[in-house]
Amino acid sequence: MYLKHNAIVLTSDRSFSKPTVFNKQMFVEAANVDSRGIRSWVAKGRRGEIYLSFFNLTPEKTTVSANISKLAALFFPQRKFSKASCKYREIWSKKDFGIAKEETISISINEHGCALFVLNYNWL
Numbered sequence: 265m266y267l268k269h270n271a272i273v274l275t276s277d278r279s280f281s282k283p284t285v286f287n288k289q290m291f292v293e294a295a296n297v298d299s300r301g302i303r304s305w306v307a308k309g310r311r312g313e314i315y316l317s318f319f320n321l322t323p324e325k326t327t328v329s330a331n332i333s334k335l336a337a338l339f340f341p342q343r344k345f346s347k348a349s350c351k352y353r354e355i356w357s358k359k360d361f362g363i364a365k366e367e368t369i370s371i372s373i374n375e376h377g378c379a380l381f382v383l384n385y386n387w388l
Contacts, residue, residue: 302328308339314383320373328379329370336385347388355380 301322307315314335318328332352333345345367352369353360356379361369371379 302326304328304330306335306338309382312385314339314385315380316383317378317380318371318373319378320376323375325372325374327370327372329368330381331368332364332383333367335383340385340387343387345385349386349388350383351386352381352383355382 301320303319303321305315305317305319309315316330316335318330320326320328332350336343336345336348336350350364351362352364354371369381371381373379
C-alpha cells in the first residue's frame, strides 16, 4: 500500500503490476486508521480473501477495529455485504474467531506490536 495524492493504492499481487486505487477516506473509515500511531495495510488475495494488518506504533497496548462491511465494499463493490458472512482469523496468534457476529472486528495489540487478519467472505 502506498499513498498517491489523496488516494490509497493497494496492490493485489506481489509484482505491483495491477494496483487497485481507493479513495483515502473510504479506507480510513473501513480500517480505523488514525493519527494516534496506528497504521494498517490491506490487500486482496488470489482466492478473494482479504488480508488486513494493524501496526501499533505507540508505547501502550491499544485496541483497534475494522468495519468488515466497508472492507467488503472496497474490494467487492458489486456485492451486498448484507448477503454475506465473514469468517476471520489472526495469523500470528493462530486465533480463529469464526464467523463475525457484528460488522466490526476488534483486537488488542501490545505496544509496538502488530496483528494480521485473513478475512474470508461467503456470499449467499
